[in-house]
Structure formats: structure tokens, C-alpha cells
Amino acid sequence: MNGDKVRIRAALFRFACRGEFPTYDEFRDSLWPGMAGWRHEWSEALDIIAMEERSHGYPDITFIVHRKDSASPYPSRINFREAKPPDAEQLETLREHTDQIISLYCPPGTVNPYR
Numbered sequence: 362m363n364g365d366k367v368r369i370r371a372a373l374f375r376f377a378c379r380g381e382f383p384t385y386d387e388f389r390d391s392l393w394p395g396m397a398g399w400r401h402e403w404s405e406a407l408d409i410i411a412m413e414e415r416s417h418g419y420p421d422i423t424f425i426v427h428r429k430d431s432a433s434p435y436p437s438r439i440n441f442r443e444a445k446p447p448d449a450e451q452l453e454t455l456r457e458h459t460d461q462i463i464s465l466y467c468p469p470g471t472v473n474p475y476r
Contacts, residue, residue, distance in 0.1 A: 365406050369403065376426075385426055408441060424436050457476050
């Protein structure tokens with residue numbers, strides 16, 4: 362899983378530096394073209410990355426990735442718990458962290474898709 366975690370972290374920052382917020386499918390396809398579905402260990406890697414970023418005082422970069430469901434187009438997990446749908450606390454955290462991600466990593470003019 363460590364190799365996947367390194368690849369996933371790098372991809373998260375590549376998307377952020379381009380100001381892009383991909384769906385889980387788009388994210389998976391950028392790393393593993395042609396692979397179907399989402400693997401459990403990738404979700405575990407996202408949680409570990411989120412914990413590491415937060416523990417160092419950085420925003421949760423995993424919020425770059427979201428579901429494609431138009432009724433709930435948010436990350437699947439916010440604050441290390443399911444967000445289907447997110448509650449008010451989760452939405453506040455998501456918006457604060459993505460504002461910080463945009464400020465730190467994204468090109469000028471990037472719009473927060475969660476606002």
C-alpha cells in the first residue's frame with residue numbers, strides 16, 4: 362500500500378496545482394488507466410494522507426477528489442467518517458480546507474466547487 366500512497370499523494374498535488382477537482386473515477390483513471398472500480402486500500406491511503414496532512418497543519422488535500430453524484434457531489438469521507446450526505450460540520454470543514462487548498466496550491470482564479 363505504501364507505493365500506492367506515494368502515487369496517490371503525488372496525484373492529489375498534481376490536480377491541486379492545476380486547480381482541478383476530479384471525481385473518484387477521473388482520479389483512478391489518471392493513476393490506473395483502464396482499471397474498473399475503486400479498491401479499498403486506496404480509501405485507506407486517502408485516510409492516511411488526510412491524517413498526515415492535518416497533523417502537519419496543512420489542509421486535507423484528499424478533499425480534491427469527490428463523487429460524481431450530482432445530488433451529493435462531495436468527497437465520500439469528511440472528517441474521517443462517511444459523508445453521504447455530509448452534515449453541517451462536515452460541510453464547514455470541507456469548505457474551509459478547500460479554501461486553504463486553493464490558496465496554497467491552486468492557480469489564481471480557481472473556484473471552490475463546494476461553495
